[in-house]
Amino acid sequence: MSVAGREVHTSPTPGPRPAATVTAPVRGRAHVVLPAYNEAVSLPSLLRRIAEVGRTERVTAWVVDDGSSDGTGDVVDVADVAGLDVRVVRHQVNLGLGQAVQTGLKAALNDADEDDFIVVMDADDTHDPALITKLGNEILAGSDVVICSRFVDGGDDKTAPPFRRMLSRGAAVLFRRVLGLVEVHDFTSGFRAYRVSLLTRACTHWGERLVEERGFACMVELLLKLRHCHPVITEVPLELRYDRKQGPSKLKLRHTIVQYVRLLARDRLTPAPYREL
Numbered sequence: 001m002s003v004a005g006r007e008v009h010t011s012p013t014p015g016p017r018p019a020a021t022v023t024a025p026v027r028g029r030a031h032v033v034l035p036a037y038n039e040a041v042s043l044p045s046l047l048r049r050i051a052e053v054g055r056t057e058r059v060t061a062w063v064v065d066d067g068s069s070d071g072t073g074d075v076v077d078v079a080d081v082a083g084l085d086v087r088v089v090r091h092q093v094n095l096g097l098g099q100a101v102q103t104g105l106k107a108a109l110n111d112a113d114e115d116d117f118i119v120v121m122d123a124d125d126t127h128d129p130a131l132i133t134k135l136g137n138e139i140l141a142g143s144d145v146v147i148c149s150r151f152v153d154g155g156d157d158k159t160a161p162p163f164r165r166m167l168s169r170g171a172a173v174l175f176r177r178v179l180g181l182v183e184v185h186d187f188t189s190g191f192r193a194y195r196v197s198l199l200t201r202a203c204t205h206w207g208e209r210l211v212e213e214r215g216f217a218c219m220v221e222l223l224l225k226l227r228h229c230h231p232v233i234t235e236v237p238l239e240l241r242y243d244r245k246q247g248p249s250k251l252k253l254r255h256t257i258v259q260y261v262r263l264l265a266r267d268r269l270t271p272a273p274y275r276e277l
Helices: 043-053 072-078 097-111 131-140 162-179 196-209 218-229 253-269
Strands: 030-036 059-066 085-091 117-120 145-149 192-195 233-237
Touching (some): 030 097, 043 059, 043 072, 043 131, 059 097, 097 218, 131 145, 131 192, 162 218, 192 196
Parallel strands (some): 030 117, 145 233
């Protein structure tokens, strides 16, 4: 229209702006690392239970056959795992739990995407794979390490032998007091989840030295090294089902105690990384 000889252009009355599109966080694939030494009897049942989780979650299972003599790696080929993506990594000789964990972590990291998470759990069928979903939820909510803990409300280890319960509790008290990691109650649990980016940073710094302990102390060692990355650590309750274990225990009490003491001494004497991780 024209006003006093001038052309005036009017714009239509602006309507409400469309709401901004918010992209929801995506929970990636769970890479489940199973260090296994002579677990041919227990492994098929565990893989079937992990396959149940795979019906609602994206799961890849990494079986690390640590030089087993009972055909542990071979049972994967005949196990009825209902379409579960299972991959076997073999050690020609037994290298110990620590190296089996390291091998599994490296294999999973080489295949994982940034949104994925890595779970380490025992291959003796004493851990409940249904917790994988809860672990993924914790990672999605911001945790970097999630520990399945026997020593928080809802956790339980009453089916374990007395000497194992004593060792786990004693180690928890020792490491918690000396290291000041007050958010951790279960240092020796073998059932944990890790954010991929956290493990990538740690592997970049430590390389092959990320896990140096051969025995059960490797789980504590890994946690001690990861603390230098300043991770957010949370715990979820774990009801340990030691009554499901079908083979003999591989834990040697006196040897493991020596490993814990030696690990703590080495940690106290080793300087922190010279740069931020």
